[in-house]
Amino acid sequence: xxxxxxxxxxxxxxxxxxxxxxxxxxxxxxxxxxxxxxxxxxxxxxxxxxxxxxxxxxxxxxxxxxxxxxxxxxxxxxxxxxxxxxxxxxxxxxxxxxxxxxxxxxxxxxxxxxxxxxxxxxxxxxxxxxxxxxxxxxxxxxxxxxxxxxxxxxxxxxxxxxxxxxxxxxxxxxxxxxxxxxxxxxxxxxxxxxxxxxx
Ligand SMILES: Nc1nc2c(ncn2[C@@H]2O[C@H](COP(=O)(O)OP(=O)(O)O)[C@@H](O)[C@H]2O)c(=O)[nH]1
Ligand SMILES: Nc1ncnc2c1ncn2[C@@H]1O[C@H](COP(=O)(O)OP(=O)(O)O)[C@@H](O)[C@H]1O
Numbered sequence: 001x002x003x004x005x006x007x008x009x010x011x012x013x014x015x016x017x018x019x020x021x022x023x024x025x026x027x028x029x030x031x032x033x034x035x036x037x038x039x040x041x042x043x044x045x046x047x048x049x050x051x052x053x054x055x056x057x058x059x060x061x062x063x064x065x066x067x068x069x070x071x072x073x074x075x076x077x078x079x080x081x082x083x084x085x086x087x088x089x090x091x092x093x094x095x096x097x098x099x100x101x102x103x104x105x106x107x108x109x110x111x112x113x114x115x116x117x118x119x120x121x122x123x124x125x126x127x128x129x130x131x132x133x134x135x136x137x138x139x140x141x142x143x144x145x146x147x148x149x150x151x152x153x154x155x156x157x158x159x160x161x162x163x164x165x166x167x168x169x170x171x172x173x174x175x176x177x178x179x180x181x182x183x184x185x186x187x188x189x190x191x192x193x194x195x196x197x198x199x
Pocket of ligand 1: 067075076100
């Protein structure tokens with residue numbers, strides 16, 4: 001469970017899309033949200049877009065592995081798909097906030113890797129939010145107001161990567177994923193493999 005978090009605009013989605021395009025055996029955890037769809041987003045790919053009543057019903061039915069209210073909208077990780085995929089040996093990429101990260105870590109610590117992306121500066125963060133062109137001035141202002149509060153949770157993560165140049169940021173995140181996959185406890189089949197070597 002490879003988690004990417006950052007203040008809005010710091011580059012999570014960009015890095016996530018590059019990882020999904022280039023890394024084998026990595027699926028995206030597609031969240032459910034009450035946030036309105038943005039230009040260019042696709043239902044079922046970027047998010048499952050639902051209304052608040054549906055979201056509340058899903059919470060009541062215990063359908064989320066974690067959920068949180070972020071920037072006045074609700075976001076949640078559907079449980080069923082993730083549990084089944086993990087059981088089948090699939091790795092998952094999560095783009096979730098610090099609240100969701102805490103919930104997943106408390107529940108599934110050994111399977112969780114937490115990566116926090118930081119912008120090179122607050123000014124650059126705002127420039128990127130504006131250049132993305134997906135949010136109104138009012139939404140950008142409200143997200144910038146919360147950026148410092150989001151950033152304050154950086155010390156709850158295993159890795160911190162400053163997203164200055166996108167290619168070097170991507171390389172760093174990819175190397176973290178590759179190294180975490182090679183941790184002895186995460187590799188399956190080593191006992192048989194080493195037993196054969198030592199036979
Ligand atoms: N806890 C939690 N946070 C989520 C989930 N999906 C997205 N988020 C977070 O909600 C925040 C807003 O996401 P979004 O509206 O896509 O804006 P963005 O950060 O500008 O891409 C970001 O911090 C996301 O990481 C989820 O399923 N659970
Ligand atoms: N290192 C970077 N340099 C310049 N622009 C970037 C960089 N990383 C991301 N961006 C741009 O900044 C905007 C926000 O990135 P995005 O991935 O949507 O952030 P998040 O998902 O964290 O909100 C996008 O337009 C993206 O193309």
